[in-house]
Amino acid sequence: MNTNKRLEIFTRFRAANPHPTTELAYTTPFELLIAVLLSAQSTDVGVNKATRKLYPVANTAQSILALGVDELKSAIATIGLYNTKAKNVIATCQILVDQYGGEVPHSRAALEALPGVGRKTANVVLNTAFGDPTMAVDTHIFRVSNRTGIAPGKNVDIVEQKLLRFVPKAFLHDAHHWLILHGRYTCIARKPQCWNCLIADLCDYKPKTPAPDGV
Incomplete structure (x- = not known):
């Protein structure tokens, strides 16, 4: 071609x-990061259904940590691989709180170091949340x-x-x-x-x- x-x-x-934009529902870089993390081997429709219930209750790293892994599992139980994803989300939130003040870092290396976040997820966040041409x-x-x-x-x-x-x-x-x-x-x-x-x-x-x- x-x-x-x-x-x-x-x-x-x-x-x-x-x-054009992602079909995942989000309002902040953090919400986008979590939605993309949850979307592995799941549909955007399924993720949005879960986050519509989760985000009004907890939509920051601090509030998801306060929710705890068991409550988080319950909130995302309709999504495939929810047990593993819940553990990754909790671990990711802990790193964000400990190292970045609860904010999502604008750095490929930092994003890819988060549990459950690979290159594709990092690229989505860098492009959609931060405007990078990834x-x-x-x-x-x-x-x-x-x-x-x-x-x-x-x-x-x-x-x-x-x-x-x-x-x-x-x-x-x-x-x-x-x-x-x-x-x-x-x-x-x-x-x-x-x-x-x-x-x-x-x-x-x-x-x-x-x-x-x-x-």
Whole structure:
């Protein structure tokens, strides 16, 4: 895929959705961090359902520590892997209180040192909470990048580095949101909706999916 095609792809994404953002509900960097931490192997809808109950009761590192691990487990019990996630959240909150005054650090190294926080989570927080031009490569972005030819790679690290290199700079801040949404709702895993895709004519995917009968 050449530079002009990539430019046109992201121009179309921006025209269709000028201000994309995460579908996780949050109001502060801390709420975002916890929501992303809880979202591993879970849907945003499921996480939002849990945090709608949790955040009115406890939405700071200090208040979640005061809540305690058992109460936290109860609050997030509808989310997969909630036992492990609750322990990680408590441990993360303890570090935030002890080392950062309860605030979320604006540092990749500091974020990745938190329990349960990997590179993808750190990238989401850095981009969405702090405005850094990072690329959080999840399964949707990995699939879309490879299927379309925007940034093919054998693993998420390669795809991340290629996206950072290939996405036009003017679009880099919002690119990972556009790609996630595109993978979640259009370029879906089993059968991409090529007939309903705004970049189908620019995409390298050859076996385009035809429109279903009656559409």
